[in-house]
Amino acid sequence: xxxxxxxxxxxxxxxxxxxxxxxxxxxxxxxxxxxxxxxxxxxxxxxxxxxxxxxxxxxxxxxxxxxxxxxxxxxxxxxxxxxxxxxxxxxxxxxxxxxxxxxxxxxxxxxxxx
Amino acid sequence: xxxxxxxxxxxxxxxxxxxxxxxxxxxxxxxxxxxxxxxxxxxxxxxxxxxxxxxxxxxxxxxxxxxxxxxxxxxxxxxxxxxxxxxxxxxxxxxxxxxxxxxx
Numbered sequence: 001x002x003x004x005x006x007x008x009x010x011x012x013x014x015x016x017x018x019x020x021x022x023x024x025x026x027x028x029x030x031x032x033x034x035x036x037x038x039x040x041x042x043x044x045x046x047x048x049x050x051x052x053x054x055x056x057x058x059x060x061x062x063x064x065x066x067x068x069x070x071x072x073x074x075x076x077x078x079x080x081x082x083x084x085x086x087x088x089x090x091x092x093x094x095x096x097x098x099x100x101x102x103x104x105x106x107x108x109x110x111x112x113x114x
Numbered sequence: 115x116x117x118x119x120x121x122x123x124x125x126x127x128x129x130x131x132x133x134x135x136x137x138x139x140x141x142x143x144x145x146x147x148x149x150x151x152x153x154x155x156x157x158x159x160x161x162x163x164x165x166x167x168x169x170x171x172x173x174x175x176x177x178x179x180x181x182x183x184x185x186x187x188x189x190x191x192x193x194x195x196x197x198x199x200x201x202x203x204x205x206x207x208x209x210x211x212x213x214x215x216x217x218x
Binding site: 040075076077078088089090091092093094097098 | 183184187188191195198202203204205206207
């Protein structure tokens with residue numbers, strides 16, 4: 001929205017398509033799962049760890065094209081961004097809310113079993 | 115209401131410390147209130163003064179009817195699209211319909 005996806009080429013878009021379809025859970029975050037560099041990203045990492053859910057982490061601080069491009073790709077203005085089963089699930093607040101209600105655990109159990 | 119007192123203090127602190135207050139609580143509240151005809155709204159500046167981090171603690175709007183959390187948050191993000199170019203972090207806590215607000 002407004003911001004041009006500087007360098008978010010069709011190739012990069014394809015790579016993201018593939019990444020989120022080949023991994024059940026993908027977290028686009030600031031920092032890495034070993035070293036989160038933002039409290040919101042850290043919260044998501046902790047939630048997945050607590051659920052024992054394996055996930056792929058992408059550090060958006062490492063690549064400006066990803067950082068800018070993913071905002072447009074997801075139609076979501078901030079990070080972290082969570083993808084489950086190839087679909088955008090939400091940001092930190094949505095993940096936390098569904099974790100606290102128990103909904104997330106149920107959903108992820110189903111996803112990991114499939 | 116306690117929250118408005120807290121908000122007043124936070125706004126004052128922001129005014130003292132903030133050098134470039136790009137986006138303000140009042141601005142965020144005003145926009146959301148108008149666009150979503152919010153019946154209840156609580157917004158906090160969580161940046162400690164730089165105006166780049168906000169929390170929408172509560173927003174009650176009829177427009178959330180029939181929408182799940184993701185769609186409700188998208189609606190809010192859409193209204194604040196301009197501000198979000200400046201804001202680094204926007205935390206959205208409670209999004210309720212008037213009906214849900216009554217029972218919660």
